[in-house]
Amino acid sequence: xxxxxxxxGGTSVGTPERxxxxxxxxxxxxxxxxxxxxxxxxxxxxxxxxxALAKEVQPNPDLRExxxxxxxxxxVTIALLSMAxxxxxxxxxxxxxxxxxxxxxxxxxxxxxxxxxxxNIRADLDAxxxxxxxGFQGVDExxxxxxxxxxxxxxxGVALAAALKADECQIYTDVDGVYTxxxxxxxxxxxxxxxxxxxxxxxxxxxxxxxxxxxxEFAGKYKVKLRVLSSFDDxxxxxxxxxxEEDNMEQAIISGIAFNRDEAKITVLGxxxxxxxxxxxxxxxxxANIDVDIILQNVxxxxxxxxxxxxxxxxxxxxxxxxxxxxxHIGAREVSGDDHIAxxxxxxxxxxxxxxxxxxxxxxxxxxxxxIQMISTSEIKISVVIDEKYMELAVRVLxxxxxLEQAA
Amino acid sequence: xxxxxxxxGGTSVGTPERxxxxxxxxxxxxxxxxxxxxxxxxxxxxxxxxxALAKEVQPNPDLRExxxxxxxxxxVTIALLSMAxxxxxxxxxxxxxxxxxxxxxxxxxxxxxxxxxxxNIRADLDAxxxxxxxGFQGVDExxxxxxxxxxxxxxxGVALAAALKADECQIYTDVDGVYTxxxxxxxxxxxxxxxxxxxxxxxxxxxxxxxxxxxxEFAGKYKVKLRVLSSFDDxxxxxxxxxxEEDNMEQAIISGIAFNRDEAKITVLGxxxxxxxxxxxxxxxxxANIDVDIILQNVxxxxxxxxxxxxxxxxxxxxxxxxxxxxxHIGAREVSGDDHIAxxxxxxxxxxxxxxxxxxxxxxxxxxxxxIQMISTSEIKISVVIDEKYMELAVRVLxxxxxLEQAA
Numbered sequence: 001x002x003x004x005x006x007x008x009g010g011t012s013v014g015t016p017e018r019x020x021x022x023x024x025x026x027x028x029x030x031x032x033x034x035x036x037x038x039x040x041x042x043x044x045x046x047x048x049x050x051x052a053l054a055k056e057v058q059p060n061p062d063l064r065e066x067x068x069x070x071x072x073x074x075x076v077t078i079a080l081l082s083m084a085x086x087x088x089x090x091x092x093x094x095x096x097x098x099x100x101x102x103x104x105x106x107x108x109x110x111x112x113x114x115x116x117x118x119x120n121i122r123a124d125l126d127a128x129x130x131x132x133x134x135g136f137q138g139v140d141e142x143x144x145x146x147x148x149x150x151x152x153x154x155x156x157g158v159a160l161a162a163a164l165k166a167d168e169c170q171i172y173t174d175v176d177g178v179y180t181x182x183x184x185x186x187x188x189x190x191x192x193x194x195x196x197x198x199x200x201x202x203x204x205x206x207x208x209x210x211x212x213x214x215x216x217e218f219a220g221k222y223k224v225k226l227r228v229l230s231s232f233d234d235x236x237x238x239x240x241x242x243x244x245e246e247d248n249m250e251q252a253i254i255s256g257i258a259f260n261r262d263e264a265k266i267t268v269l270g271x272x273x274x275x276x277x278x279x280x281x282x283x284x285x286x287x288a289n290i291d292v293d294i295i296l297q298n299v300x301x302x303x304x305x306x307x308x309x310x311x312x313x314x315x316x317x318x319x320x321x322x323x324x325x326x327x328x329h330i331g332a333r334e335v336s337g338d339d340h341i342a343x344x345x346x347x348x349x350x351x352x353x354x355x356x357x358x359x360x361x362x363x364x365x366x367x368x369x370x371x372i373q374m375i376s377t378s379e380i381k382i383s384v385v386i387d388e389k390y391m392e393l394a395v396r397v398l399x400x401x402x403x404l405e406q407a408a
Numbered sequence: 409x410x411x412x413x414x415x416x417g418g419t420s421v422g423t424p425e426r427x428x429x430x431x432x433x434x435x436x437x438x439x440x441x442x443x444x445x446x447x448x449x450x451x452x453x454x455x456x457x458x459x460a461l462a463k464e465v466q467p468n469p470d471l472r473e474x475x476x477x478x479x480x481x482x483x484v485t486i487a488l489l490s491m492a493x494x495x496x497x498x499x500x501x502x503x504x505x506x507x508x509x510x511x512x513x514x515x516x517x518x519x520x521x522x523x524x525x526x527x528n529i530r531a532d533l534d535a536x537x538x539x540x541x542x543g544f545q546g547v548d549e550x551x552x553x554x555x556x557x558x559x560x561x562x563x564x565g566v567a568l569a570a571a572l573k574a575d576e577c578q579i580y581t582d583v584d585g586v587y588t589x590x591x592x593x594x595x596x597x598x599x600x601x602x603x604x605x606x607x608x609x610x611x612x613x614x615x616x617x618x619x620x621x622x623x624x625e626f627a628g629k630y631k632v633k634l635r636v637l638s639s640f641d642d643x644x645x646x647x648x649x650x651x652x653e654e655d656n657m658e659q660a661i662i663s664g665i666a667f668n669r670d671e672a673k674i675t676v677l678g679x680x681x682x683x684x685x686x687x688x689x690x691x692x693x694x695x696a697n698i699d700v701d702i703i704l705q706n707v708x709x710x711x712x713x714x715x716x717x718x719x720x721x722x723x724x725x726x727x728x729x730x731x732x733x734x735x736x737h738i739g740a741r742e743v744s745g746d747d748h749i750a751x752x753x754x755x756x757x758x759x760x761x762x763x764x765x766x767x768x769x770x771x772x773x774x775x776x777x778x779x780i781q782m783i784s785t786s787e788i789k790i791s792v793v794i795d796e797k798y799m800e801l802a803v804r805v806l807x808x809x810x811x812l813e814q815a816a
Binding site: 016017019020023050053054056057058059061062064065066068069071072075076078079080081082083084086087092093094096098099143144145 | 424425427428431458461462464465466467469470472473474476477479480483484486487488489490491492494495500501502504506507551552553
């Protein structure tokens with residue numbers, strides 16, 4: 001007998017019919033003798049409907065009240081699933097975030113979980129109940145309802161699995177696992193049976209949308225065994241996220257290729273090469289609350305230096321304005337930018353022990369005439385910034401160059 | 409400065425536009441220097457939508473989960489109204505029933521309020537907030553969400569007014585007050601400026617739908633000053649429900665005429681006239697959980713008696729079956745019934761000190777050829793049961809006979 005936490009997203013509970021299907025699946029696990037905790041999102045579309053209602057009465061809605069409003073979405077689905085489970089003859093009981101309680105800080109609409117009081121849930125599980133918990137929501141110490149932000153239901157699932165010391169946390173979604181890359185770009189993309197936690201973290205932060213990054217971080221911190229599965233496929237075993245680099249033949253050097261076009265590049269040319277210049281450039285950016293991703297600095301021969309960094313594309317215009325405002329002060333010759341870039345990354349724990357990954361990557365792109373504008377590396381990933389128009393091509397040729405279509 | 413509790417029904421908060429109108433009205437009271445607590449229902453139609461969803465997954469839905477589901481309706485409106493109030497520059501804060509907390513018993517879908525912890529609300533009011541509370545819902549001692557049943561938002565409003573010792577509890581609805589009778593039946597019906605609590609209780613129990621009877625009982629028990637107003641009319645002063653029979657010229661002998669066709673009549677003919685026969689007839693009815701309203705017994709000359717009573721029309725068939733099952737045992741000659749009856753009542757505290765009300769009523773009906781089947785009286789009302797087809801006629805002629813179209 002195992003204790004399993006299952007999290008179902010909005011598409012999986014989007015209609016009464018689908019809720020009944022989820023109940024069937026839960027019943028299957030229960031019949032096998034497992035204890036099951038289910039974490040649910042709101043019905044797909046419901047959160048957007050509620051946000052639209054809010055904006056009709058307050059264009060810039062108050063965040064505390066936004067959480068009161070949005071938390072109704074999961075409250076509806078947990079009641080409906082509990083009913084569907086009872087209709088199948090199971091014992092079931094729903095809990096809102098406040099009822100569990102899932103204690104968070106008071107950062108409304110993006111709260112962080114501080115503690116979970118798991119006593120009632122454990123008692124219900126021991127009494128044979130399926131426990132159905134509202135994802136995405138919690139309660140602050142004053143009793144106000146909070147929400148964890150978009151994708152927060154994954155975090156609820158992982159946090160509950162950690163608190164209950166569950167044997168596995170299963171994230172049911174509309175894809176059947178983690179792929180070597182997005183199959184819409186590379187039809188040969190292959191589902192991974194396993195991926196390490198570190199790789200998953202890079203995949204999530206570099207643009208793979210399968211799991212929300214905070215839930216992966218949480219799983220890493222509390223060593224929760226995570227599995228990504230499709231809620232529309234009864235047979236699949238999905239992708240298991242592991243913590244050890246298992247020493248087996250399955251382990252590939254490269255696990256996957258992530259990409260995104262969320263970023264824009266800003267270049268400051270011909271600034272005097274003196275100590276503190278990086279701070280003079282990035283200080284005003286930070287003060288404007290703009291996050292910076294990749295940073296590059298090239299020292300020129302004439303005592304000046306060129307400075308390049310990337311920001312989220314939504315903040316491109318704001319960042320350019322900030323820098324043009326300080327251009328004279330820092331003595332830069334020119335401030336320019338490009339918001340038609342893409343970031344493509346190869347990821348794999350295997351590259352720690354294998355040289356030559358970077359050169360294969362750079363050679364493959366060069367053979368296609370794709371110019372690399374920026375490079376950034378970590379122990380288990382290499383990212384390049386290229387012209388946006390080559391993004392899909394780059395992903396396809398790299399997928400082939402690293403033989404990702406074949407199981408290692 | 410007064411402390412006012414305002415309750416708005418589902419029609420009044422049915423759209424974002426109407427919610428903004430409610431915010432304007434609340435702002436007006438706030439600007440006059442009053443402290444305001446607002447109690448809201450769900451948007452009209454929302455409760456029915458949620459019930460339909462529930463029945464799709466569980467035809468006979470679990471009551472605990474039903475309450476989890478239904479309570480989301482008011483949670484949506486309290487968040488939206490709080491936002492709308494803030495948009496007008498007011499300080500506002502929402503509370504669900506659990507957050508207040510409004511402690512109830514655990515009779516899900518028809519819970520009764522046991523206690524209200526009003527400390528947080530009072531602190532918010534003193535800090536200048538408009539407090540917006542979800543009607544219709546509470547929380548039991550284990551922390552499960554409960555609901556008070558249809559119309560329960562009125563009860564929440566009155567209970568809060570009692571707990572906070574509010575100066576007035578204003579019930580906003582889609583009519584502008586309590587009328588001498590339903591204006592759809594008698595166009596000359598007149599809005600009452602005041603009505604006594606006892607009269608209102610009779611009006612509510614005898615078919616007037618303006619206020620839910622439990623909320624009137626609650627108001628009576630805790631001496632809450634209630635006012636019924638229209639949420640679509642800014643100028644009206646509605647109807648005030650008072651506790652004293654004020655000794656002024658305004659006080660009429662008869663305040664209003666109530667009517668309903670919710671009942672059916674059952675007659676047991678020719679039962680032996682012996683002690684205990686009433687119990688032998690009504691015992692089985694009570695065991696079948698059927699409520700009885702009017703009861704009449706006529707003793708005949710031949711040592712038998714005829715026994716007549718009314719039940720809710722929905723339970724007519726069931727009641728007939730029960731009695732036919734025991735007919736032989738109690739020795740009745742015949743069990744018959746009629747589900748085409750109506751009850752018409754004249755109500756007024758003035759009849760305590762005025763004779764002749766009954767004779768005026770009976771003469772007026774006789775002049776129209778309307779046969780009276782049953783009569784039931786209390787200190788302040790006289791009800792008659794007549795053939796359903798004469799109901800509107802009876803209401804019209806009685807309204808005229810008692811001069812109700814003219815202010816007293």
